[in-house]
Amino acid sequence: MTRAFALEGTKFSEGEKAIEDLFFSKEDQRLMSKLLQKVKEQSDLADRHAAEGAKAAELSALKQIVGKYDLPKDVLEKLIKWKHVHY
CATH class of the missing domain: 1.20.5 (Single alpha-helices involved in coiled-coils or other helix-helix interfaces)
Structure with a gap:
């Protein structure tokens, strides 16, 4: 025991x-x-120029994923911000 x-x-x-x-x-x-x-x-x-380029690339990649849902730009920006905070 x-x-x-x-x-x-x-x-x-x-x-x-x-x-x-x-x-x-x-x-x-x-x-x-x-x-x-x-x-x-x-x-x-x-480096604002590089930042704008990176933001445009992220937005383009996200649109390829969720483009068929026709989400407003502010929602896409919130998704990108969420990605930066959590991943």
């Missing part, structure tokens, strides 16, 4: 470790996303 309790204790702390690892992975992802957004904004300010 002592062994079963010891094993459960081990599983519990492994579970806690997994939860902790998941939390910090999500937190790292959130912080890296914010950092990437900041770098992108600074890059866009430094």
Whole structure:
């Protein structure tokens, strides 16, 4: 019986470790996303011509995917912004 309790204790702390690892992975992802957004904004300010070209390329690629739905331009821009925040 002592062994079963010891094993459960081990599983519990492994579970806690997994939860902790998941939390910090999500937190790292959130912080890296914010950092990437900041770098992108600074890059866009430094080279507006390249930023406009990249934006046009992203918009064109997105239109190829969702073009048949005839979405308004503001919705397309929101999708691109979502992509930059989450991926």
